[in-house]
Amino acid sequence: MRPMADKGVGVTSPEHIRICEPPDEFNLQSGRILGPIDVAYESYGTLSAQKDNVILVCHALSGDAHVAGFNSDGESKPGWWDPMIGPGRALDTDKYYVICTNVLGGCKGTTGPASINPRTGKPFAMRFPVVTVRDMVDLQARLFDALGITELLCVIGGSMGGMQALQWAVSYPDRVRSIIPLSTTGATSPLNIGFNKICRRSIMNDPNWRDGNYYESGEEPVDGLALARMIGHLTFMSDKSMRRKFGRRISGREGIYAFTAQYDVERYLHYNGYNFPRRFDANSYLYLTKALDTFDLAVDFPGGMEEALSLIECRVRFFTFTSDWLYFPEDTEELTATMKKLGKNVEHISVESDYGHDAFLIEYEKFAHKVSEFIGSLGGC
Amino acid sequence: MRPMADKGVGVTSPEHIRICEPPDEFNLQSGRILGPIDVAYESYGTLSAQKDNVILVCHALSGDAHVAGFNSDGESKPGWWDPMIGPGRALDTDKYYVICTNVLGGCKGTTGPASINPRTGKPFAMRFPVVTVRDMVDLQARLFDALGITELLCVIGGSMGGMQALQWAVSYPDRVRSIIPLSTTGATSPLNIGFNKICRRSIMNDPNWRDGNYYESGEEPVDGLALARMIGHLTFMSDKSMRRKFGRRISGREGIYAFTAQYDVERYLHYNGYNFPRRFDANSYLYLTKALDTFDLAVDFPGGMEEALSLIECRVRFFTFTSDWLYFPEDTEELTATMKKLGKNVEHISVESDYGHDAFLIEYEKFAHKVSEFIGSLGGC
Numbered sequence: 001m002r003p004m005a006d007k008g009v010g011v012t013s014p015e016h017i018r019i020c021e022p023p024d025e026f027n028l029q030s031g032r033i034l035g036p037i038d039v040a041y042e043s044y045g046t047l048s049a050q051k052d053n054v055i056l057v058c059h060a061l062s063g064d065a066h067v068a069g070f071n072s073d074g075e076s077k078p079g080w081w082d083p084m085i086g087p088g089r090a091l092d093t094d095k096y097y098v099i100c101t102n103v104l105g106g107c108k109g110t111t112g113p114a115s116i117n118p119r120t121g122k123p124f125a126m127r128f129p130v131v132t133v134r135d136m137v138d139l140q141a142r143l144f145d146a147l148g149i150t151e152l153l154c155v156i157g158g159s160m161g162g163m164q165a166l167q168w169a170v171s172y173p174d175r176v177r178s179i180i181p182l183s184t185t186g187a188t189s190p191l192n193i194g195f196n197k198i199c200r201r202s203i204m205n206d207p208n209w210r211d212g213n214y215y216e217s218g219e220e221p222v223d224g225l226a227l228a229r230m231i232g233h234l235t236f237m238s239d240k241s242m243r244r245k246f247g248r249r250i251s252g253r254e255g256i257y258a259f260t261a262q263y264d265v266e267r268y269l270h271y272n273g274y275n276f277p278r279r280f281d282a283n284s285y286l287y288l289t290k291a292l293d294t295f296d297l298a299v300d301f302p303g304g305m306e307e308a309l310s311l312i313e314c315r316v317r318f319f320t321f322t323s324d325w326l327y328f329p330e331d332t333e334e335l336t337a338t339m340k341k342l343g344k345n346v347e348h349i350s351v352e353s354d355y356g357h358d359a360f361l362i363e364y365e366k367f368a369h370k371v372s373e374f375i376g377s378l379g380g381c
Numbered sequence: 382m383r384p385m386a387d388k389g390v391g392v393t394s395p396e397h398i399r400i401c402e403p404p405d406e407f408n409l410q411s412g413r414i415l416g417p418i419d420v421a422y423e424s425y426g427t428l429s430a431q432k433d434n435v436i437l438v439c440h441a442l443s444g445d446a447h448v449a450g451f452n453s454d455g456e457s458k459p460g461w462w463d464p465m466i467g468p469g470r471a472l473d474t475d476k477y478y479v480i481c482t483n484v485l486g487g488c489k490g491t492t493g494p495a496s497i498n499p500r501t502g503k504p505f506a507m508r509f510p511v512v513t514v515r516d517m518v519d520l521q522a523r524l525f526d527a528l529g530i531t532e533l534l535c536v537i538g539g540s541m542g543g544m545q546a547l548q549w550a551v552s553y554p555d556r557v558r559s560i561i562p563l564s565t566t567g568a569t570s571p572l573n574i575g576f577n578k579i580c581r582r583s584i585m586n587d588p589n590w591r592d593g594n595y596y597e598s599g600e601e602p603v604d605g606l607a608l609a610r611m612i613g614h615l616t617f618m619s620d621k622s623m624r625r626k627f628g629r630r631i632s633g634r635e636g637i638y639a640f641t642a643q644y645d646v647e648r649y650l651h652y653n654g655y656n657f658p659r660r661f662d663a664n665s666y667l668y669l670t671k672a673l674d675t676f677d678l679a680v681d682f683p684g685g686m687e688e689a690l691s692l693i694e695c696r697v698r699f700f701t702f703t704s705d706w707l708y709f710p711e712d713t714e715e716l717t718a719t720m721k722k723l724g725k726n727v728e729h730i731s732v733e734s735d736y737g738h739d740a741f742l743i744e745y746e747k748f749a750h751k752v753s754e755f756i757g758s759l760g761g762c
Binding site: 028029030031032126129130132187188189190191193194195197198201202205206207223224227230231234237239242243245246247248255256257258259263264265266269270286290293294296325328 | 409410411412413507510511513568569570571572574575576578579582583586587588604605608611612615618620623624626627628629636637638639640644645646647650651667671674675677706709
């Protein structure tokens with residue numbers, strides 16, 4: 001599906017807004033308080049006069065607000081979900097106002113651990129409070145307050161983005177008309193927590209991490225963050241896609257029986273791992289994986305997941321991909337069954353795919369039309 | 382099935398032998414030469430006069446020769462496959478002579494990177510040659526030469542142990558009457574190579590690793606090896622078993638929204654990770670994961686896997702466990718199908734289990750009787 005025949009959204013630019021400035025403040029799920037908060041976002045299309053055509057796209061762990069188009073003519077790659085967004089695309093910018101915000105705790109323009117702590121004049125580092133998916137969503141709601149947008153036509157996202165979509169439906173049932181969570185869960189599994197712990201450990205093991213205080217040292221924990229990214233990357237693929245993509249191909253000048261010899265899969269992980277620290281902050285990775293770990297829609301409900309889901313009023317269309325072994329489709333099946341039992345308007349579309357957890361960033365042709373059809377069926381635009 | 386009603390093999394002690402002493406030498410698959418080589422092994426039961434009752438147990442990545450019984454009265458845990466071995470157990474020491482050797486490249490008595498290089502008087506460290514599963518098997522064959530044992534009744538093992546069993550059948554078709562490979566593959570997958578690469582990277586990232594020259598520094602790469610072990614451990618479990626064992630339980634004095642708070646799965650990984658460096662050498666972990674990566678029965682055969690498998694003459698009974706997502710049962714299905722096509726005497730028993738790759742070390746009651754029945758059916762004892 002890439003490159004697209006049409007032009008997409010073209011050259012775009014991020015916007016920045018400061019909210020929750022004193023005497024206002026932002027209350028975190030932990031009970032701690034934060035503010036002022038900078039929010040970076042991008043938007044595409046035109047907000048209707050009734051402000052009823054807003055689609056919020058939520059990004060995953062390593063994403064950012066730059067979801068479509070090019071931030072400059074020289075940029076080699078478009079935003080991370082570009083094939084989904086533009087005139088005539090699934091999120092049709094001729095009809096909808098599409099917006100994506102960098103999440104709270106991120107490192108691409110929204111306040112996070114690399115931001116300056118106004119109380120000290122230095123980066124927060126590990127003094128930044130632990131933030132949650134609910135906090136990310138609450139901050140997005142505050143942004144929409146500032147923009148005068150009261151209702152969202154749809155909240156859509158995969159993985160951590162899907163968690164945000166679900167959290168929107170539970171936290172703000174009167175502000176959201178539909179959600180499309182892809183490749184996600186209602187509560188992070190111990191397998192995922194385990195992988196996240198290992199990613200954090202690999203960063204914290206890096207001597208350049210210095211308990212998070214590396215910003216002024218001139219040496220960042222590149223090896224640790226690269227290793228964390230390799231772990232992430234591996235869990236985003238699938239056995240089948242890797243056999244196809246890499247097989248057992250290997251190259252090395254000293255022959256294959258040497259540590260210098262690298263299987264193609266090793267070179268791929270290395271390349272992607274070491275690309276990552278150029279664009280991502282290690283402490284932010286710690287905070288966002290922690291946000292994944294604490295994600296549990298049911299956490300504050302004595303009645304558990306059923307009570308949380310009972311609050312949902314909007315239409316829900318889940319997508320899962322059969323080879324995803326990080327966020328198992330069974331999780332979504334269970335959520336769907338519970339919501340159906342509660343009389344909710346919910347569908348689950350299982351997409352046959354070999355691309356594992358990353359399928360929602362790859363196999364657009366398998367689900368994009370089912371996204372546009374769903375949003376088109378909501379009416380009111 | 383643990384603790385066992387019967388006594389098992391009781392107190393056992395490792396044996397040590399030096400082989401391949403000059404002018405003899407050991408030729409590695411890489412073309413390099415090694416020798417002399419120390420081999421540590423344990424044996425249980427009595428070798429028959431005809432020397433026709435030998436069962437070779439092959440250990441996995443982090444195992445060793447101490448497969449059953451206690452090396453001293455004070456030892457808290459028996460050998461790693463104790464429930465399988467003893468009078469009346471699956472590998473019945475009243476009938477069979479059961480032997481297990483620490484693999485080449487290991488760190489529990491057999492020559493490996495921590496051993497003294499006779500040419501320098503210092504540990505080999507990363508000057509140790511890359512060894513392969515075929516080398517491990519060749520060394521076992523040399524040991525049996527030294528012990529005057531020409532034929533093995535059965536070679537059995539899980540994971541890397543299963544690779545050795547398969548390699549025995551291919552390399553020494555006239556010396557082995559049956560093999561029982563559990564939870565294994567005929568060629569390591571790119572997913573596994575990816576995980577192994579990440580494990581090695583976590584060790585090599587540790588500043589105490591010092592390019593492998595840590596033996597005399599007084600500081601071992603404990604953090605790196607512990608992290609590698611955590612990754613391994615996580616991949617040995619399954620989503621289901623982890624949900625049951627850990628769920629989302631968490632504890633922390635500062636509440637759950639703090640980095641000091643630890644989910645139970647995190648504490649488990651940490652505990653097991655940091656226990657490991659006490660009993661395992663980091664360089665050995667590098668060499669053994671490299672041996673896993675290079676494992677491919679077909680590597681030296683122009684006709685590929687079919688040609689390799691065509692050499693097998695013995696009976697084969699494979700075991701896989703349904704929730705194993707590290708060594709997929711589909712791999713074994715494919716091997717079985719190919720061997721059947723070639724007219725080999727092969728069976729594949731799929732065991733329903735939630736315990737993932739580790740099932741062969743846990744759910745003995747589900748397969749032990751099918752091991753003993755198979756070996757009993759071989760006759761000749």
